[in-house]
Amino acid sequence: MTTEQWTVSGPGDVPEAAAFWAGLAEGRIVLPWCEGCRQTVWLPKAYCPTCLQPVAGSQELAGTGEIYSLTVVHRGEGAWKEHAPYVLAYVALDGGPTMIANLAGDGTGLAIGQRVRLAGVGPLGGALFAPLAE
Numbered sequence: 001m002t003t004e005q006w007t008v009s010g011p012g013d014v015p016e017a018a019a020f021w022a023g024l025a026e027g028r029i030v031l032p033w034c035e036g037c038r039q040t041v042w043l044p045k046a047y048c049p050t051c052l053q054p055v056a057g058s059q060e061l062a063g064t065g066e067i068y069s070l071t072v073v074h075r076g077e078g079a080w081k082e083h084a085p086y087v088l089a090y091v092a093l094d095g096g097p098t099m100i101a102n103l104a105g106d107g108t109g110l111a112i113g114q115r116v117r118l119a120g121v122g123p124l125g126g127a128l129f130a131p132l133a134e
C-alpha cells in the first residue's frame with residue numbers, strides 16, 4: 001500500500017462504531033458500553049476485550065478531557081496532505097478512555113495536561129477538540 005492509498009475511517013466502516021459516529025455528528029461523545037464490567041469499550045468492538053461479553057449498549061460522556069499527548073503534523077500524507085499543518089492528539093476523556101483526535105488550530109498555545117472539550121468534527125471526519133475557556 002502506498003501513502004496515496006491511505007484512507008480515513010468513518011461512519012459505516014465498523015458497525016460497532018455507529019453510535020460513536022452518530023453522536024459525533026450531533027456534537028456528543030457516545031461510546032460502546034459493556035454492562036458486564038461497566039466501562040466504555042474503545043476502540044469499538046462486538047465483544048468486550050476485558051470480560052468477553054457482547055457489547056450492546058452505549059454511554060454518553062461529558063465530551064471533555066485533558067490532552068495526554070499531541071503533535072503538530074506539518075506534512076500530511078494521503079487524504080491528510082491538504083490539511084497540514086494540523087494537530088493530532090491523544091485526549092484522555094473524562095469518565096472514559098484515551099482517544100486519538102484532532103485539536104483545533106495549529107498547535108499554538110496547546111500543551112499536555114490542558115483541558116479540552118469536544119468542538120465538532122475534524123477536517124476528515126474524526127473528533128475535534130478545542131481548549132476549554134478558562
Ligand SMILES: [Zn+2]
Nearest residue numbers: 034037048051
Ligand atoms: Zn466487559
